[in-house]
Amino acid sequence: MEIFGIPVQALMGQLLIGLINGSFYALLSLGLAVIFGLLNIINFAHGAFYMMGAFGAYLLLNKLGLNYWWALLVSPIAIGAIGVLIERTMLSRLYQLDHLYGLLLTFGLALILQGLFRNEFGSSGLPYAIPPQLQGGQNLGFMFLPNYRAWVIVASLVVCLTTWFVIEHTRLGGYLRAATENPQLVQAFGINVPRMITLTFGFGVGLAALAGVMAAPIYQVGPLMGADLIIVVFAVVVIGGMGSIMGSIVTGFGLGLVEGLTKVFYPEASTTVIFIIMTIVLLIRPAGLFGAQK
């Protein structure tokens, strides 16, 4: 059986791969959406934090002998702590100003961080092996699915849905959302709003670092790995609706699929297709697919 000249089996494989890439988009755009939704900061340094997460895994393995599973825990916490430091010392001074200032600051930070890592580690990147427990793969009949990729889909889905649940359906999430609507009022109830915002930023950064650790065995751990991805991820966030948590998860996975199909039918367009969709969505629904129209 064939669809447009492509055997169904091959197509199934491509859809699955699209889903895997989508899980990275979802994980990264989730962090961006959390930060934008709750802090109103357009975090251009997100790609750099993702890159640092991957380097964190590399350094933990090669300097301290801590394996992948430790890195999954330690690297996001460490990079998240750096995020907290940056929020306290720099970003917190910009909340009263225009969005553009936050954008400029984070963009500059991203360039500096990438430059520092390039200076130290070179440009061709460093190898990071797939953890032994996840090596090999399953023959699904229609494709060979590496175990590691299957793990990435599952892990990313769990993290995304947990985050969504916490923010939309728990008391803590309620405080967070209330604090973005009206910080003075929430503060009046005795809640430490600045601390909550700082921790939220740290959490968003930690999510980026987590995606970085998960990406380390698939891509080369290199200083520019985040810069390659961040533009696409921004498109995902815009299509999903800036600040919408569920929007960014659904569009992340959805666009991964669309991109995967483009790679089969017209590979030359596979890096542009997301931006074409972004343009169309912005023309029809300027607030994004899941964004609230204001």
Add this chain to the structure above:
Amino acid sequence: MKRKLLCSLIAGLGLGLGGLAHAEISGGVVKVGVLSDMSGPYADLSGPGSVVAAKMAVEDYLKATGSKLKIEIVSADHQNKPDVGSSITRKWIDSEGVDMILDVPTSSVMLAVAQVVKDKNSIMVNSTGGSSDMTGKACTPNTVHWTYDTWMLAHGTGSAVVKSGGDSWFFLTADYAFGHALEKDTSEVVKANGGKVLGSVKVPLGTTDFSSFLLQAQSSKAKIVGLANAGNDTINSIKQASEFGLVAGGQKMAGLLVFLSDIHGLGLQTAQGLNLTETFYWDLNDGTRAWSKRFGALHGGKMPTMVQAGVYAGLLHYLKAVDAIQEDKDGAKVVAEMKKLPTDDPLFGKGEIRVDGRKIHPAYLFEVKTPAESKYPWDYYKLVQTIPADQAFRPLKDGGCPLVK
């Protein structure tokens, strides 16, 4: 207005004097400019390591010959942009007394700099640029192309792989001029040797995930997956091919442009079994080993790539030519002398520079070792076949270089 007049007067005077000047070392110093990618994707394979190689060449030359030449090295980052490369070249030649441009990765920058160098009758000895047009339709009397080119890569890897049984190919091609050219050249070689091309996929530049394309390569059932790409694209496609079990499933990867630094970045676990062609490998013989260990000592323990070796050998030969005619200003004249003198250095052996500017030496087909075969640091390649110098590069008559009569 007056000042402008004065300026042009002085400039005119300079031109007139320049015309009168006879053979000499300009400014008493031979100034060499290493123009490279100092911070981008090619910085590891050329970049700062090329500067180290150039410094070694100067030191070795002065020690070996006892020459009285005063030699100075400067370097700059062209950021892989043709406009940046040409303007640095202009500034160097016009106001900083640079006599020769060395290294210059990235084909587009190489071709742009070649034009400037020709207009100003200076010299470029190119080691890292790839396009074989440099000694074809774009050849100039002011340029020497030292280490490798796309024709050599396609023929070296292509024909050797087909002859060893890899007679069906699928290409992963970077979707821009360099990738297309490499795919076209290699396809021709594959077909000429009795193999067939089952298909290809054009991958946009900046793609990070190759799994979808690898799956297409896998379902093509081709014995060989040819990588017509470079730098990080090559690294990522090899890494992910190993993840998706292409090599384990019996397919082989053929990297059409792979450098030692790429293999170092990948690690042997991932890169093993890869076929590739280079013109220099540090562990080839006693001469290359001795030189490479000295290089490593000056460059953080890293072994040199073939293009860094080419920077060394190219500069050495240039200095011989300058010393022979005691002249560094008339670029075309120095290049003519370089073509007249036979080349001889510990890294590439004995060779020659053809009238079209092509440096001729043997090329080697290597296979990347398995982790078990690798006995010491940087022990990465085993030699599969030596391609003799007279077959490694495109025949003189086929290039279409106007200098060939």
